[in-house]
Amino acid sequence: MEINYYSVITKGTWTVMSIGNLLPASQRLFVALRVPEPIGCALQNECKHYKIDIPFSKWTYSKDYHITLQFLGDTESSKIHALCEALHRVASELKPFMLEMGIWDIFGVPEAPRVLYKTVAGDLARLECLQHKIVESTVELQFNKEARKYRPHITVARKYTGKNPFQRDLLISSSVAENLPWYVSEFVLFTTHIGAKPMYEVVEAFPIMN
Known part of the structure; x- marks a missing residue:
């Protein structure tokens, strides 16, 4: 489901849409690439074989697989219109490109990693260009720029809980998932619903049309 939050008025702790629906005054947002469903399903099936021998506290739901481009954090719903306009401008300046799944890797202590993930391969130069343009466009709207070097990845599991x-x-x-490249022709703005499945909902999609 995709939701469109244009024409909003902030009123107290809620935001009122022109059609009468209520939105929370702020939402936890980030910009990302969606992983196509066939690749997500293949990766999820692969993970089923690892869950017993490689225990993690949480394994990512297949429909929540994504490649983060920029984390925006808690954002006033009244600012989403300007944000979407800026992101549409970025999309209009770019061309589609190809990506594919890379190898397994981890973040954190090697003996007890906090994140298990898949790296990303393919046209990384265009991916990094997209990410850079998104960051620059949102900085102009007073969003913070990530200090760490950008490392594109797909989070698969969090918090290793094994005794060994x-x-x-x-x-x-x-x-199997590594042998399924995909064509990137859009990016999306996600809002987060903690505890839900799927946890991420598309606010707006931004087609890369050039």
């Missing part, structure tokens, strides 16, 4: 040290060798270096 994490063993990277248990992860097969290749997978």
Whole structure:
């Protein structure tokens, strides 16, 4: 489901849409690329084989797989219109490109990683150009720029809970998902619903048309 939050008026702790619906005064937002459903399903099926031997506290739901471009954080709903306009301008300046799944990797202590993820391969130069343009356009709207170097990835699981040290060798270096490249022709603005499945909902999609 995609929702459109244009024509909003802030009123107290809620935002009133012109058609009468209520929105929270702020939402937790980020800009991302969606992982196509066939690739997400292939990756989820692969993860089923690892869950017993490689225990993590939380495994990502297949429909929530994504590549973050910029985390925006809690944002006033009244600012979403200007944000979407800026992102549409970015999309109009770019051309579609190809990506594919990379290898397994981790963030955190090697013996007890906090994040298990898949790297991203393909046309990384265009991906980084897209990410840079998005960041620059949102900085102009007073959003914060991430200080760390951009590392595109797909989060698969969080917080290793095994009693024994994490063993990277248990992860097969290749997978079905890695052999399924996809064509990137849009990016999206997500809002977050903590605890829901799926947890991320599209606020607006931005087609890359050039």
